[in-house]
C-alpha cells in the first residue's frame with residue numbers, strides 16, 4: 001500500500017522519502033485540527049498565505065455572498081464590482097503611481113506577467129531590451145520565466161538548458177550583529193552600475209524580492225539597499241520590478257515592503273496574502289507610465305495576455321474582505337517584529353543557532369550542523385516530521401528555521417512556538 005492517495009501527485013515531494021501526508025479536518029485561526037484529533041499551531045500560515053489565520057468568518061461570509069450573486073464571468077469586454085472595488089482599494093495602499101492592476105491566479109503568473117509587461121514596454125517605446133537583472137538566491141515561482149529569474153537551486157537545476165539568460169548579482173542579506181552589510185551592499189551596487197553602464201539599452205528591468213527572499217532561505221536585506229537600488233534604477237532608466245508575492249500584505253511589518261522602504265517600483269507582483277489564503281488570486285500592478293505605453297489602437301502594442309479565471313469575482317470578494325481585516329490587524333502586524341526581537345534575544349547565545357534575523361512578522365535563524373547550508377540540509381526533514389509532536393506546523397528551508405505566523409497570533413502563542421523550536425533543534 002502506498003502512503004499516498006492513489007490518484008494524487010503531491011508538490012515538492014520526494015516520493016520515496018516523504019512521510020505519509022497528515023489529513024487535516026478543520027482550520028480555525030492559528031489552529032489546524034488533524035483527523036486523529038491532534039491540534040497544531042500553523043506557525044507559517046500554511047504556504048505563507050493565511051495572513052488572518054484559518055477560516056476567518058468575515059472572508060468566508062464574503063465568499064458565500066458573492067458566490068450566490070455572480071460566481072464567474074469572462075473578463076474581456078465585461079467587468080464587475082468586486083474587481084473594480086478591489087483594484088481601487090489595493091492601489092490606494094500601494095506607493096507612487098502604481099495605479100493599474102492586471103489580475104491573474106498565482107504568484108508565478110503574476111511575476112511572469114510583470115516580466116512580459118517590462119519586456120514589451122521597451123518594444124512599444126521602440127527599443128529592444130532583452131535582458132533582466134536578478135538576484136542570486138531568488139525564488140520567483142515555477143513557470144519558465146520565473147525559473148529563469150530565480151537563482152540556481154535544486155528546483156530549477158533540471159531545466160536549466162531551457163531557461164533564458166539573466167544577469168545575476170548577489171543579494172546583500174544581513175542578520176542581527178552583522179557588521180559587513182554596508183560594504184557588501186556597495187559592492188552589489190557597484191556591480192549593477194558597471195553592468196548598466198556598459199550596456200544601458202540592454203536591460204529591460206531589475207527584479208528583486210524586496211527586504212526578504214522567501215524560499216531562498218528567508219534572507220533579509222536592508223531598506224537602505226532598496227533605496228540605493230531605486231536610485232540606480234532611476235539613474236540608468238530601467239524598470240524596477242518588486243516581487244512582493246510573499247512580502248505583501250503586512251508581512252514585513254508595513255502593508256508592503258516597498259512602503260516600508262519608501263521605494264516606488266515600476267511593477268509589483270502580489271499574490272499569497274491577497275485573499276487571506278482562501279482562493280487563488282494574484283495581481284500585477286504597474287505604474288501609469290507603463291500602462292500608457294500600451295494605451296494604443298495598434299495591435300502590436302497590445303498586451304496579449306489573460307487567463308480563463310482572470311479576476312474571478314469570488315476571489316476578488318475574498319480580497320476585499322482580506323483588505324478590510326488588514327486595516328483592523330495593522331496594530332498586530334506592525335508590532336510583531338518587536339515580539340520576535342524579544343524572543344530571538346533569548347536565543348542569542350544558543351550554540352546551535354546563527355544568523356538571527358527578523359523583518360516584521362517574519363523571523364529566522366540558521367541551525368549549525370555538519371550538513372551544508374542550503375535547501376537539502378537533512379535537518380529540515382527531521383524537523384518537519386517531529387514538529388507535529390510539539391504541536392507545531394513548521395517547514396524549515398534546509399537548515400533555516402523560520403516563523404511566519406498569521407496576524408491572529410498572540411504574544412503568548414508566539415512564545416510557545418519559540419519554545420517548541422528550542423526542543424526541536426536538539427534532535
Ligand SMILES: *Cc1c(COP(=O)(O)O)cnc(C)c1O
Pocket residue numbers: 106107108109111139140141142209214215243244245246247271272
Ligand atoms: C511563492 C512565491 C512565488 C510563486 O507563487 P505561487 O503562487 O506559488 O506560484 C513567487 N515569488 C515569491 C517571492 C514567492 O514567495
